[in-house]
Structures are given as C-alpha cells and as structure tokens.
Amino acid sequence: MGYNGYLIDLDGTMYNGSELIETARDFVSELERKGIPYVFLTNNATKSQEEAVQKLLDMGVKTSLENMYTSAMATASYIRENHRGASAYVIGTPSLKKILENAGITLTEKNADLVIMGLDPEVDYGKLKRAALLIGNGAGFIATNPDKRFPTEEGIIPGSGALQQVLIETTGVRPLIIGKPNASILDGAMGQLGLKKSEVALIGDNYDTDIMTGINGGVDTIHVNTGVSPVEEVMKKEASPTHTIDNLSEWSV
Incomplete structure (x- = not known):
C-alpha cells in the first residue's frame, strides 16, 4: 500500500x-x-x-x-506558546539550551519556574539533585521525550526517559511530555x-x-x-x- x-x-x-x-x-x-x-x-x-x-x-x-x-523544536514551540519569559533549569545539550533560549526562556540554576529535561550525555548526580530540589519547590517539570532506551552502534543505552525516572521517583512528579x-x-x-x-x-x-x-x-x-x-x-x-x-x-x- x-x-x-x-x-x-x-x-x-x-x-x-x-x-x-x-x-x-x-x-x-x-x-x-x-x-x-x-x-x-x-x-x-x-x-x-x-x-x-x-x-x-x-x-x-x-x-x-x-x-x-x-x-526540541516541538518543546520550543510549546515554550513560546505557554511559558515565554519564564526561567528554566535545563538538563540537556548546549544545542537544546540555545533552542529554548531562542524560544523565550531564561536559563538559570536557582529559583527556576521550570525544569526542562532532554537527553544529556554529561548528566551527573549534581544536575539531578538540583532538578529534584527545584521540582520539589514547585517548578514545573517538562521533558522533551520519554524514550527510556536509545539505540547506538554499540547497542541500547539509557535514554532521557530512563534518567527522568530518577526525578519521578524522588519528587513524585511526572513530567509533561512533549515528544x-x-x-x-x-x-x-x-x-x-x-x-x-x-x-x-x-x-x-x-x-x-x-x-x-x-x-x-x-x-x-x-x-x-x-x-x-x-x-x-x-x-x-x-x-x-x-x-x-x-x-x-x-x-x-
């Protein structure tokens, strides 16, 4: 067909x-x-x-x-329509951060209105801790995508969705999924x-x-x-x- x-x-x-x-x-x-x-x-x-x-x-x-x-483009579109001018702590690559800045958010690590999470190859305990504390203090939680498994030439590795589970288990808050x-x-x-x-x-x-x-x-x-x-x-x-x-x-x- x-x-x-x-x-x-x-x-x-x-x-x-x-x-x-x-x-x-x-x-x-x-x-x-x-x-x-x-x-x-x-x-x-x-x-x-x-x-x-x-x-x-x-x-x-x-x-x-x-x-x-x-x-990332879909998340930027959502930000422009719903959170332009908001501050956000972003876990993700420099490219994602730039896209979101261009959509109208201010990047910050303190007192953020939002936590936005994508796949970050350099994610560590410190980043997850900061995100959990912000969400616990009332920041909105947005995720670019829910993929728990990510295919590579070496095999399947953890995706953004797998890392989001750390924050979900810690805060009890599930993210708004854009992707x-x-x-x-x-x-x-x-x-x-x-x-x-x-x-x-x-x-x-x-x-x-x-x-x-x-x-x-x-x-x-x-x-x-x-x-x-x-x-x-x-x-x-x-x-x-x-x-x-x-x-x-x-x-x-």
Missing part, C-alpha cells in the same frame, strides 16, 4: 548512533526521486534542526531543513508535511514512541525491525502497527 507522504523516525530507523542503516538511505533516495513528501520526526533533542540535517547529509542522505522536525507519543509533536510535524493524516504513514522502530504516536493520533504505522523494539515484542502488543517489516528495503513507495 502506498502513501502520499511519510513521517520517518531517525534513531533506530535511519541509523544507530554513527552507523547508517543502508536500506533507509535508499528508501529516502526513492522518496526524493519520486517527489514524495516526507518529514523526519525524531524524539532526539540533543541536536538543533540544522545539526540533525547535517548528520544525515554526512551519511550521504540527501535532505534539507524543511524535512526535519525534532522534539512522541504526545499529540503536540505529531501536530507540528503534520503541519510541516502539509498532508492529511489519512494520506500519511509513520515509520519507526520504537513501539512505545513511534508506533503509539500513530495509533493514538490516527496515522497508519510501519514498524521496522532495526532498532529498539524487536518485532517479536511488538506483535505481542494489544494494538499492532498497521504494517511490520524487517527493514525499509521491503517497502515500495
């Missing part, structure tokens, strides 16, 4: 860490050749839109800025894609984020067995993906 457009995950779908999934590059090349619109929809908030596109270009995947929508499977990131990506949900399929490896985004949001899904969620695990779920394939060489556009 063909679709008029695609939402495509990155980590575990296009690549694992620095290791490109060759069949995924060929798939995107075919979309480009046929002029079929697509948007990369990623929960990875460690990179800016430009950095995320550049990583693909460096891997030989032809794409551009209008084809990228990240959870997949939240509807807000899907709406942002669909707006960028410019198609109706009935015309689109969402491709991803992670059942809890990618596939559930489609199931919750009324978009057909294609699970690829190249990342976090093994197909054996996926097929045991109560709600199944629309399609399940081993890799993108099996899908014809």
